[in-house]
Amino acid sequence: MLLGCIADDSTGATDLAAVLVQEGMRTVQTIGVPAPGTDPGEVDALVVALKSRSIPAAEAVRQSLDALRYLQERGTRQILFKYCSTFDSTPEGNIGPVAEALMEALGTEQTIVCPAYPTLQRSIFRGHLFVGDRLLNESGMEKHPLNPMTDADLVRVMAAQSRRKVGLVRYDTVHQGADAVRRRMAELAADGIAHLVTDVTDDADLRILGEAAAELKLVTGGSGIALGLPENFRRKGLLGRHEAGALPEVHGLEAVLAGSCSVATRGQVADFKSKRPAFRLDPQTLADGDAQIDAALAFAAEHMPSGPVLLYATAEPAEVAAAQAVLG
Template sequence: MAHALLGCIADDFTGATDLANMLVRGGMRTVQTIGVPAAGIHIEADALVVALKSRTAPAEEAVRQSLEALNWLRSQGCRQFYFKYCSTFDSTDKGNIGPVAEALLDALGEDFTIACPAFPENGRTIYRGNLFVGEVLLNESGMENHPLTPMTDPNLVRVLQRQTKSKVGLIRFDTVAKGAEAIRARIDELKEEGIRLAIADALCDADLYALGKACRDLALVTGGSGIALGLPQNFHSADLLVYSGDAADLPKVDGKAVVLAGSASKATNAQVAQWRASKPSFRVDPIALSRGEAVVESAFEFAQRHLSKGETVLVYATSSPDEIKAVQKDLGVETAGHLVETALASIARRLLDVGVRKFVVAGGETSGAVVQALNVQTLRIGQQIDPGVPVTQSIGAHHGAPLALALKSGNFGTTDFFAKALKAM
């Protein structure tokens, strides 16, 4: 029985597909699971990615879920492990990146790992420990307004240090630029200094490849999806992996399609605005939901009318930061988010029952709620639509056929992403 080489734990659903996309690009046949599979289940793949919904969970719960995922991945025979979080380091001063990374290190009996959320292809770079989004620092990028994890400090060394009792260090850009051997030497220095976690600078893909190569012997790597670029080559070099040129090939899925958007990010707002300019859309109002109005039923009926005419519909709850703050003031942060996620998930389930087989979903929390409502448990990873977002396909039949899904992190994708995703499916 073949065993997976790389076992990955992602703190949300879109982050999981983002990481899986990188591994497929490196020639690794990759399967993503929704949650931790039952004990005894064995999956044939080069890389396994367990998608959790732990990013905004209480730290203790995030640690528990992550350790459960680690135990399952170890049972699959994985040789190396990867903890994946957002390229904007989404977290609070209480966690969850620091507590989960520490718990995984403890469980593996290891004393060091790196933390590198850089993803230059999507504008995320790290310089002297400071995270940039495009041309601006993280705290000026719009992430300071995130409803659940507002990022007001761009210095990741400080951010991570507030989340952990372990000493946090830095692998600076000038070391990274010298290549893998220089990075390994710096890791040895940091370990001698008692540092257990180190932020790694990265300005371009070449830096990510160097970091990936330098992490060859680390049992645990943590970061965004970018650093995964350099990991497949380590397995190739050790003759453990034969490059699979068809790793991204998926069979065609026939059926109707829908777009669901719950993210409040700038990118998703722009994508929603472009769609609404010329195509049918329905807005889910959280205030109306809180009053018990038949929003789900109205959205479903609206979608059905247009689907019957061969049109694809967008159902969205995306709002501006000011609108979100007003809603949260009335309903509370958790209640507002839960109402929207539950409504979009319910709409997705109803549309599945009337023949929709293709789902484009924007937002990590929304994606998690939707895939659970659709009873999707495992995904095969296909071709890239935009950086960080691949086409995926459910394993196992739903109403007689697999489903095609594009699960997009809120901040990712060009303004015409929805149309591109539907075409890629």
């Protein structure tokens, strides 16, 4: 296997897998770490989807190392740690602790930190993460109920949750090409800088960074950083130039599940509810037993024959705070 990926949630893992397929890699995504000895088949990339973004850092590290061991057993040549393009984290982690645990396990001293994906309105300039035209901490993410992002300076955010030194590869270096980036990486390595936040202002920058990262044992970032990684394996004759095939047509009933409480998801839920049936799952009621699950399934069975339905736990910040006060 060429590329082994550890994603901190399932939806982000799916985004990443889609990018890899788009770039011509035969890709399988798993939900959780496969059982020992599980054979994923003849694939170029495997994406292990965890749910480790907002759990205690020590548990996130344990799960990520379990995923790494499975990928290493498959003979994986490079590891990608995938996290959210809005860098969802806290001063305690989990991005820094997981990245450093993976670095230690892999015996490597340097990696890049790149959540950017300009096509999806995520860019980095002078180390500051933008969502569209707004700084991260002015984008609505500052009100996130689990991981509020109140600082757009990724160098500062990463340093707060890391033991190793953090530096910046600026846009003017990136625009000079992969060789310039590699020289800058070497200069920063000589200064003991392990985590390299990288400026990205368009998707072409991601391909430059991917080429520059060809020899890194570990790459970290959002799904966009994967744009430039497959070509490295092609240059070495390890990956063919086949075109990504069409996805098989899928038939059947449709349901949408939403659990995020971000500004974007709340808007999407409101839009869906104006058009199609939706059922709200209340965490406090769920904690009291299975009655609401039965009601949700009955609701879905009634409405899905006429079109998609929504089952959601998405809520406003005050509602989330009220549930957290009771449930933790």
